[in-house]
Amino acid sequence: MTASSDVSDVIEDVPRPAGGAGARAATLGGDRKGSVEQVALLLFILVPFAALVVAVPLAWGRGLSWLDVGLMVFFYFLGCHGITIGFHRYFTHGAFKAKRPLRIALAVAGSMAVEGPVVRWVADHRKHHKFSDAEGDPHSPWRYGESLSALTKGLWWAHIGWMFDEERTPQEKYAPDLVKDPAIRAVSRQFVLWTVVSLGLPPLIGGLATMSWWGAFTGFFWGSLVRVALLHHVTWSINSICHAVGKRPFNARDRSGNVWWLAVLSCGESWHNLHHADPTSARHGVERGQIDSSARIIRWCEKLGWAYDVRWPSASRIQSRRKPRVAEPA
Template sequence: MTVQAGQERTSPPDPSPQQLVSATRGGEKQGAAERVTLALFIGVPFLALLAAVPVAWGWGLGWLDLTIATVMYFVACHGITIGFHRYFTHGAFKANRALRLTLAVAGSLAIEGPLVRWVADHRKHHRFSDKEGDPHSPWRYGESVPALLKGLWWAHMGWLFDEEQTPQQKYAPDLIADPAIRAISRLFWLWTLISMMVPPLVGGLVTMSWQGALTAFFWGSLVRVALLHHVTWSINSICHAIGERPFKSRDRSGNVWWLAVLSCGESWHNLHHADPTSARHGVLRGQIDSSARLIRWFEKAGWARDVRWPDAERIAARRAA
C-alpha cells in the first residue's frame, strides 16, 4: 500500500508461522556466559573511546574540536532519529515542505546510507522484527554464546555488507514518488562530502591554521561519525539483546537507559516497538528523549502538525502484564 510520509502507516501483516524462528523470551533470565559476552561486546569499545579523550586532551583535542564534534553529532543524530526514523519511516508527524527537506539533508549528514534505502531497511526490520526476514536481528544465528557473538556482530554492522538488498519500491514507494526526496537520496555522496569537510573548514578558519583544520577533521569528522554509527548500530544490536521490557512487543526490543542521551532518545526501544508511530519513545518518568522535545518545538513553531503523542490511555494499553 502506498502511503505518504507524515501520514499514519498501517503495519504490514505478521509473518506466517513458518517464518518464525523463535518465540520472544522477554521474561526469561540471561545466563552468566551470555551476560559476560554482552558486557565485553558493549563495554570494551566505549571504554576505549572514553580513555582516548583524557589522553588526547591538549595534544590534539581542545574545546574547539569538542564543540565542532558535538554540534555536528547532534545535528546528524537528530536528523536520523527525527527525520529518517520517526518522520520518514513511521509517519509520527506531518511536516511542512521546508522541514521535510531539512530533515532529509540533516539525516544524510550522519552518513548511514541514502535516505530511501535507510527507510526501506527499517520498515522491513519492523515487519519481521527478530524473526526470519529481519535485516539485522542479533538472534539470527541462535542463542548460544558463539551464535550470540556472531549475531551481535551481524546486527551491529555485518548486515550492512549483505548482498541482499531490501526492495525499495516495495517498502518505500512514498519516498520514491517524491522527486525532491529521490534527489536528496541519490546525492548521498554530496552530503557525505559536506559532513566530512565542514569540521576541518570551521576549525581551520577559526584558528587560521592547518593544525586546527587537521584536529577538527580527526575529532569532528572521523571520531564523530564513528561514534554516531556505533550508537545507531547499538540500537539494532544491544537494544535487541538486553534492556527492560515494560511494554508488550512481539520481539526482544529493550530499553537501555545509558544510551538515551547519545542516541537522542532512540534507546527507549521497547516502547518504540510496542507503538512504532509514537512521536515520543521515552514515555516514562525520567526517560530523556531529546528527539521528542525537538518535535514539540517544531509543532509549536507550526512546522509540524498531527503529531502522534502518546496519551496515558495509549501507554497503559501497551503495558506488559
C-alpha cells in the first residue's frame, strides 16, 4: 500500500459536510491564515524557544527542582503520545479502532501538545502523505532542490516555515470523517481551551505543591514553556530531519528515513522509513531494539479492551516492504 492510497482509503466514501463555510465554522480556521493568527503562531514558537534558551542558566542557578522535572516529563509525554498515538496513528491513519472514551481522550491529549486543532493537524498530515516529498507536500525539505543551499532552505521550511504559509489544507477534503464527528469537531474547536489547560496545569500544580509563587513560576517555566518548546522541535524534526537523513531499509516512495537518536523523545515516530512504507501500521519500530513507546501503549489499550482491530505488522508484511538485499561482489 502506498502512502497516497492510505490517505484515499481513510477519506474516500466519507460524506462531505454540506457547504464549505459551514464546515469551516464547525471546526477551527478557514482556508487562509489571518495576520492575527500568524502573530499568535509566531509568539507560540518564539516564547517557548526563548525559555528553552535560558533553561540551562536557570537550572545552573538552582531554578530547577525534582517537581519541575516531573511536571516537564509528565506533560511532555502526555502531549507527545497524544500526538503520536491519537492525532497520527489513530485519527490520521486508522491504525486501530478505539472506544468512544479513548477516542475523545486521545483528541484532548493531542490538543494539549499545542500543535494545532486535531482536524487541521490530521488534514495537513494526510496531505503530506498523499504528496510526500513531491509537489503538493506541505512540508518537504526537498521543496527547493537538492543542492546544499536548497536543502538548507528546505530544512527550515519543513521545520518551521511551512506553518506561516497563508494557504491551508482544506479540512473538508482531507478530514471529512472528523469534520462530521460532533465530539471530535468540538474538541478541535476547543483548541484554545486545551491550550490554556495545558499551559496552566503545571504552574497550578507547582504552586499548590510548594505553596509558593516561585513554585508556580518554575512549574510554568519548565512544565509549560520548556516542555512545549522541546516537544514542538522534536515533532517538527520528524518533518525535516527524518525526511533528509536516516537509514532507509524499507521501500517508500519518498525520502523518509529512520533516525535512531530521536526515537525516545519522539515516542517511536522517528522510525519514519517504515511508517512511510506502511502508513497504517500501529508499530513503527519493527526491528529488534527499536524503541516505540506509542506501540507499547496501544498494546496496553488493546489488552484493556479500549482499542481493537489493531493493525499490527506481521513478519510477512514487514518483509514485503523491505528493500531487497544487494549481493556483495565475490
